Every structure is written in C-alpha cells, then in structure tokens.
Amino acid sequence: MASTLHTYNFPTRIRFGPGARHELPTELTALGIQRVLIVTDKDVAQLPWFPELETILVASHAATFSGVWGNPVVSQVNAGIDAWKASGADAIIAVGGGAPMDVAKAIALMANHPGHLFDYEDGHSTRAIDQPIPPIVAIPTTAGTGSEVGRSAVISDDDTHAKKIVFDPQLLPKVVLADPELLLGLPAKITAATGMDALTHLIEAFLAKGFNPLCDGIALEGIHLVAQNLKACVDFAQRLQAGERFDEATAVAHLAARGGMLNASMMGAIAFQKGLGVTHSCAHALSTVYDTHHGLANGVMLPAAMRFNLAAEPERFLRMARVVQPGATDGREFVEWIVGLSGAIGIPASLGALGVTSDRLGPLVAVAIKDGCHPLNPRAVTERDFHAIYQDAF
Numbered sequence: 001m002a003s004t005l006h007t008y009n010f011p012t013r014i015r016f017g018p019g020a021r022h023e024l025p026t027e028l029t030a031l032g033i034q035r036v037l038i039v040t041d042k043d044v045a046q047l048p049w050f051p052e053l054e055t056i057l058v059a060s061h062a063a064t065f066s067g068v069w070g071n072p073v074v075s076q077v078n079a080g081i082d083a084w085k086a087s088g089a090d091a092i093i094a095v096g097g098g099a100p101m102d103v104a105k106a107i108a109l110m111a112n113h114p115g116h117l118f119d120y121e122d123g124h125s126t127r128a129i130d131q132p133i134p135p136i137v138a139i140p141t142t143a144g145t146g147s148e149v150g151r152s153a154v155i156s157d158d159d160t161h162a163k164k165i166v167f168d169p170q171l172l173p174k175v176v177l178a179d180p181e182l183l184l185g186l187p188a189k190i191t192a193a194t195g196m197d198a199l200t201h202l203i204e205a206f207l208a209k210g211f212n213p214l215c216d217g218i219a220l221e222g223i224h225l226v227a228q229n230l231k232a233c234v235d236f237a238q239r240l241q242a243g244e245r246f247d248e249a250t251a252v253a254h255l256a257a258r259g260g261m262l263n264a265s266m267m268g269a270i271a272f273q274k275g276l277g278v279t280h281s282c283a284h285a286l287s288t289v290y291d292t293h294h295g296l297a298n299g300v301m302l303p304a305a306m307r308f309n310l311a312a313e314p315e316r317f318l319r320m321a322r323v324v325q326p327g328a329t330d331g332r333e334f335v336e337w338i339v340g341l342s343g344a345i346g347i348p349a350s351l352g353a354l355g356v357t358s359d360r361l362g363p364l365v366a367v368a369i370k371d372g373c374h375p376l377n378p379r380a381v382t383e384r385d386f387h388a389i390y391q392d393a394f
Helices: 020-031 050-060 074-087 098-110 188-207 213-241 248-271 278-290 294-312 314-324 332-344 358-368 383-393
Strands: 006-009 013-016 036-039 061-065 091-096 136-140 152-156 163-167 175-178
Touching: 013 020, 013 248, 020 050, 020 091, 020 136, 020 175, 036 050, 036 074, 036 098, 050 061, 050 091, 061 074, 074 098, 074 152, 091 098, 098 136, 098 152, 098 163, 136 248, 163 278, 175 248, 188 213, 188 248, 188 278, 188 294, 188 314, 188 332, 213 248, 213 314, 213 332, 278 294, 278 358, 278 383, 294 314, 294 332, 294 383, 314 332, 358 383
Parallel strands: 013 175, 036 061, 036 091, 091 136, 136 175
Antiparallel strands: 006 013, 152 163
C-alpha cells in the first residue's frame, strides 16, 4: 500500500491511509475545535500507540474517558456524560471499534439534551433532538461496524440488555481518520468477528428490499474486499500472536490487507442505509439474551440466515457468488463460500459452540421478531421462521 493518504466523502470527510492519525491536530484546527474529550474503551487505552495519540493532541487534549467495554450500555454513556461535563471540551474524539464510537455519539447527543438517552430512541422518541450536538472526530481501530461513517448509535439497557437505536444526521462524525496501522495488532479472534460483522452488513444491504443502486454497488465491492483480505488479516494476526517477526514484504502485505478490511467496513456501514435483514435480528437477540459479541453473533447466524433467504433472491445470490468466485453458476455457491470462510477464520460453526441451548429458543425468537432489521429482509420472517433459522444454526 502506498504511503499517500486519500480523501473521500460519503458524506463524511474520510482521510484514509497509513499514518492518517497524525493529521488529527490539522483537522481539529480546520473545524475550529479547541479542547477534546477522547472516548475509547479500556483495552484500546492500554495499547502502546494510545499515549502517542494523546501526545499528538498536546494543548487540545482535555481528558480521556475509557470506561467502555463489551456491548455498550446506558451506564457507560452516563459515566461518559459526567466526564464530558468535567472536561470543558467542545468536541469528542471517538477512538476504537463500534462500542466507543456508539458511546461517543450518545454522549454527544446528551451533552445538550435533557432527560434519558432512550427518550430519543429512533422511531419511539418522546423528546425532540433540537439542541446543538458537539462535533465528533472518529478514529477506528477495528474493521467491523463502520460506525465511524454512521448516523446512529446502538446502546443497550443495563438490566434487560435490549438494544435501542438513537439516530440523527448530526451524529455523523465530521472527519474520519482511517489509519490501517492502528489495526495491525488486532487479535485474530477480534479480527475474525469484526470482519464477519462487516461482511454481514454488506450482504444484507445488497439483499435488502428497496431500490438503491448506489448502495448495491458499494456493497458488492465491499464483499470483494472482504473476500480478498479477511482471511489474510486473520492469518497475519495468528502468526504475530505465535511470535513470528515479519520481513518488510510481509509487513507491507499485512498493512494492505488491514486497509482493505477498513474500507470494507466503512462501505458496509454506508451501504446498510438501504437496510439490513434477518441475520441482524437474530444477532441482536443473541446479544440481548446471551450478551454475545455482535460481530460473532452475526458470523454464527449468517449461513443459516442466508440459506433461508436464498430462494427469495437467487439472482442476487448468484451476483454475490460471482464477486467471490468469478466462475460461479449458482447462488448456493455463495452460501458455501460463507461457510468455508467462517471455518477458515475460526468462527464457531454452531450456536451450541457459543453456549446457547435449544431450550432458550423461545426468548431468542421473542426478541428477534420485535427487532427493526428483519422487515427489510428480502423474505418475510415469521416466529416459526425464526425458530427454524435458529435450529438450523445449531
């Protein structure tokens, strides 16, 4: 990968390339930002490059809030709001994967809005989002949710684990600094789970009901990037974890693969403005009932969900199959490719491997049927269908 940085807007201004993080002071100055609160998770805050990032900011760094972990919940947001009020900051820098990105957006929303976060739940709001929202600058460290280019935040209730979505165009970060160097140390399991999250976004966006050829094109190219780079990223991560030291050519190839997945992740988040589908509804239920990592839940459910959808969109499945295997003649080959990729990168082959038991299907179905993603699935999904999909995933 060339060291040159690239700029593209969808509509967020994205600066992509190795070393993009070093442009942070310049971008803050251009936005007129004086003092920042960094929002990240407890693991990212321990990484060796994180103090360097704080040093880059020098005078503009007001404080760091690193009280994010797992699937983000309201109590983390509330702690972040306290940190925001104490910091005297006028902007937020979100650093990390989907969890700190979503918490950062929720903090920004609540900085000037009264009441409870869930008062602003998308589609069920009891209060208007009518106050200024502080600007957000995003620096992703995983290639999964693509939340850095999204207008929404997904936050769970602490007690019920039910996921709620808050949405507003002002939650879209002003600038994204997409630096693949920050992904080089990502463990193999996290690389695999977040990569399957990105793939699920791309596939479900392409299959979602509705007419949006722009999203369709982005989704297909994103699937191509995943096919080219995800397994390579996992392999590189496994070799590093085993203590292997890379020569220059291998290091360059690793950086290029991470860059490919970083773009695929953002493309998935851009494409799914068209919609998502049944895989996400199943995964959201797993996160609610079992607190399963979202990307891992998507990865485990994706084959069964796509077997369910195949009959509804055989031509679209064939188009996806030809993206990953140019000689494909049947859409079923795409489902087979998903299964093969999942196995190759270590995604568990069944719900049982996640500790899910068949006697808990009722609670899973009860959550999944109420989820807002499956109405745009290309095939209508009933409670009986959800039972069958979960059974298939066993």
